[in-house]
Amino acid sequence: MMLLFELRAKVTAIYQKYAFWLNLAFRFALTYIAFNRLRTLLPFNAMLSKSAVTLALAAISAVLPPSLMVLVAALYVTGQLISQSMIVGVTVLVLFLICYCFFLRFTPKYGAAVIAFPVMQSFGIPYLLPLLLGLFANPLAIVPASCGVVAYYVVRFVKDNPEMVASLKDIKDAEGVYIDFLRELLMNPVMVTTMLILSVVIVTVYLIRRINMDYSFEISIAIGTGVMMLGYIIGDLRYEMGIKIAGMVFMCLICAGITLVIQFFYRVLQYSAAEHVEFEDDDYYYYVKAIPKIKTGAPRRKEKKIFGRRRSDDDDNDDDYEEAAMGLIDYSNRAASEAPGFDRKPRPASEDDDDDEADEFGDVIDVNEFRKSRYGTRVGDGVKQEKQASAKDAVSVTAPIPAKAVRILDEEDEPSTAYDDDEDDDDEEEVIVGFFDGGKSDVAKDKFEDIDDFEDDDDYR
Amino acid sequence: MVNNEKVRLMTKLAVYEKEEGREDMRTSNYFRSDYVRHEIIKTILITTVGFLLLLSLVILANLNAIIDNVLKMNYPVVGWTILGAYLILVVFYAVLTGIIYRIRYMYSHGRLARYYRILSRVRRIEEREERQRDEEEEWGE
Incomplete structure (x- = not known):
């Protein structure tokens, strides 16, 4: 296992270095395979079937957005078909347009999936696509x-009905053949069954994979x-899809293995691409390469008890008066030393002295210790303080609106320490627990949402 | 002297501007209702085109039956059926668009709010730097 992690670390390092070029190469490979496959399936137009043209189209598509990539492929197919039969070409173009009008408009960023299915089918691994989309996309x-x-x-x-296509060369001769062609094209039960299986x-x-449990990705x-194998077996029995069940089962297992490998790398690689940005201020031009921190494992949830805060600016006490008036702070539950205007004593040295957060916002102790005793001890001040609030005032981690904790995230404060944006302990997710007023204030609600926003933040190094 | 905290925040802003920011800024030019209405109108137009294309294919697929019954067909019923199908389709897609773009606007608005919060933090840092610079100049004099 260690070897795998080392390998992943190496792959990640290489990817970080060449992310742009590797992405481009992957897109080019996908489009080239797609166009090459189309060329072999529909070699009707001499010019479009030249390998140089295919290569050029693949190169152009690789740098286009996914939706335009699909458009180029659709036009290529239409061009090939029009050379063989105008009616068939136009019909297929109309089908593509209908797909765009009704469906693709809402999912432009998954455009590559349109091309991916034919490509995977040509390699005999169409079973890979629904597993990947289920894992890394949404329904x-x-x-x-x-x-x-x-x-x-x-x-x-x-491709399978060249006689029918050949008989549709001239509109005058088409008559009933076109209607048969259209019916067979649209009412293909194998196509509908495949769509159904993919969707399920x-x-x-x-x-x-969205269920909150261990190994949810692997289980999914x-x-x-299993569902896919079952679907294909039922589909084959019902509509004779023409698949060999043993081969299908084997390929399904291979695809599951490939998906596991991709999943192993994907989550790291997805976030590890470096960002190159340029900006300036009054003094400097900045050319920054930002590399996202890679977070491995589940985030550690840490509960912290915040009793109060310590502000360095004297004029911040004015804010306390205003907010006390607004009902954001209920001083009845606090020691007199926290009341606005009270001159705090210098804090004696304690074990929390190295805690930046405590320096900024007050003192932090383990909430479990607190719950045990039900009497809080202000570690920082060295003042033993009887807890006047009842147990219901100590809001649990899942409590909806912690108003007083929000107080520390006043707009005028620097909230970086409160939402744990510190670079040193980035893998920790903090939950602030304190004495709250039950979230009566709407202002408080808004401000607590601010904390959530920042907790989800991606950091760079 | 480069302020690391400021660079970190400005990098976040720049990365956002480079990726989702452009689209979010465009979205923020509209009120939510205007934005959603605009997208619904676009959807109705596109759905109409799609429906006409689909209808033409269906007519072509049933051309034989249509030609055979061209004189016997009950045109008002056929017309109302087509119109009903069109309306159902359009209403379905309009509602779907309304939901999807309302959610997109909400997320975009959230991202922008976060962007402006970081921006205001950068501004405060700059103000602080400016104050420090002024003080240093005063001491220097």
Whole structure:
């Protein structure tokens, strides 16, 4: 296992170094395979079938956004088909347009999935696509995946029925043949069954991997693979999809293995691409390379008890008066030393002295210790303080609106320490627990949402 | 002297501006209702085009039956059926668009709010730096 982690670290390091070029190469590989496959399936137009043209189109598509990549591929197919039969070409173009109008418009960023299905099908691994989409996308990815299935079966139908396409060369001769062609094209049960199986697998994998449990990704892959095998077996029995069950099961297992490997690398690689940004202020031009910190394992949830705060600026006491008036701070639950205007004694040395957060906002002790005793001890001040508030005032981690804790995130404060934006302990997720007024204030609600926003923050180094 | 904290915040701002920021800024030019309405109108137009294309394919697929029954067809019923199907489709897509773009606007608004919060922190740092500079100048004199 250690070897795998080392390998992943090496791959990550290489990826961080060449992220831009590797992404470009991957996109180029995908588009080149797609266009090359289309060229071999539909070699009707002499010019479009030249390898140089295919290469150029693949190169252009690789740098285009996913939705335009699909458009280029659709136009390529149409161009090839029009050379063979105008009617068939226009019909296929209309089908692509319908797919765009009704479906693809809402999911432009998953456009690559449209091309991915035909590409994977040509390698005999179409089972990989729903597992990947379920793991790394959301159920909306059903739409482009289904469009990919339509595109694949349309092209395959044209390839498998050259006589029918040839008889549709002239509109005058088309008559009934065109109607048969259209019916068989649209009412293909194998195509519909495949779309159905893909959709069910995507949703299954997505729902299971979202469950909050250990190994949810691995379990979702296993169950998704099982559902897919079952779907294909039922589909084959019902509609004779023409698949060999043993081969399908074997390929499904291979695809599950590939998905596991991709999953192992993906979560690290996804966030590890370096960002190059440029900006300036009055004094400098900055050319920054920001490399996201890689977070491994689940975030450690740490509860902290915040009794009060210590502010360095004298004029901040004015804020206390205002907020006490607004009802944001209820001083009845606090020691007199915390009241506005009270001159605090210098804090004696204690074990918390190295805690930046305590310096900024007050003193932090373990909430479990606190709960045990039900009497708080101000570690920082060295003042033993009887807890006047009842147990219900100490809001648990899941309590909805902690108003007084929010107080420390006043707009005028520097909130960096409060939401744990500190670079040293980045993998920790903090929950602030304190004496609260039950979240009566709307202002307090808004401010607590600020904390959540920042906790999700990605940091760079 | 480069202020690390400021660079860190400005980097976050720059990364955001480079990626989602552009689209979010464009979205923020609209009120939510205007933004959603604009997208719904676009969807209605696109759905209409899609429906016409689909209808033409269906007509072509059933051309034989249509030609055979061209004189016997009950045109008002056919017309109302097509119109009903169109309206159902358009209403479905309009509602879907309304939901999707409302959610997108909400997320975009949240990201922008965070962006402006970081921006205000940068501003405060700059103000502090300026104050320090002024004080240093005073001491220097």
